[in-house]
Amino acid sequence: MTDAILDGLHQAMTSPWVYLAIFALAALDGFFPAVPSETAVITAGVYAASGAPDPIPVIVVAAVGAFAGDHVSYLIGRTAGTRLLRRLKPGGRKRAAFGWAERALAERGGLLLVVARYIPGGRTAATITMGAVRFPMRAFSLFDAVAAISWAVYSTMVGLVGGMAFERDPFRGLLLGLGIALTVTVMTEIVRHVRQRGNRQGNRQGNRQGDIPETDTRESTPISG
Numbered sequence: 001m002t003d004a005i006l007d008g009l010h011q012a013m014t015s016p017w018v019y020l021a022i023f024a025l026a027a028l029d030g031f032f033p034a035v036p037s038e039t040a041v042i043t044a045g046v047y048a049a050s051g052a053p054d055p056i057p058v059i060v061v062a063a064v065g066a067f068a069g070d071h072v073s074y075l076i077g078r079t080a081g082t083r084l085l086r087r088l089k090p091g092g093r094k095r096a097a098f099g100w101a102e103r104a105l106a107e108r109g110g111l112l113l114v115v116a117r118y119i120p121g122g123r124t125a126a127t128i129t130m131g132a133v134r135f136p137m138r139a140f141s142l143f144d145a146v147a148a149i150s151w152a153v154y155s156t157m158v159g160l161v162g163g164m165a166f167e168r169d170p171f172r173g174l175l176l177g178l179g180i181a182l183t184v185t186v187m188t189e190i191v192r193h194v195r196q197r198g199n200r201q202g203n204r205q206g207n208r209q210g211d212i213p214e215t216d217t218r219e220s221t222p223i224s225g
Contacts, residue, residue: 006171013047019057023065026152030069031076033124037066038155042181045159046173055156063152070113070127070144077131085132097125100192105129110143117151118188155181 012018022040029037041062048055077084088095101122104112112130116122130140162177163170 014052019061023061026065027069031073041155042159042177045156046163049163059152063148066148073127074131077128081132097121101125101129113143113147
């Protein structure tokens, strides 16, 4: 079973159509998060360690695909984002993701796009939110180019590390690459939750201080008759 899977992956990764497939997956992932674009790019990186596919074209098509997909998501947010947000169930995971995106956008601006790449569900929430609030298209494109290129380089290099570590065993190389990517995602989530918890505690302390009634410290002077 494993040999059949590896043979299928080898044929797919050495096919000239692999670049088009990576572009399509990266683009679709921009507005349909269930598409495993990062897994596809990491897998290509693993096999690139053995000579095929070429890692540079993998990076290029992954970045261009991600850039295109993010702009589709941005335009969805710009045209229908408000209606989509209203339909989300309060307290649900999707609504929480969009709430995080709104707060992060107010705090970080366009850098949100770079951070959201490594948060599950964060990428689509960020791009739709930025479209819904009419974030300037030119600035969005600039930040998104940085995010897409950095993501494509990161995913390909993670695969290359796994492929070079297990050059004769691509299955183990793929497991290593996916393990590294998962570790980065988990660490990013931990840092995000710690920061959110710290911000909430700081807000509560600030509210308590604001609730302390002011006392009149002026000394009373006797009224002389």
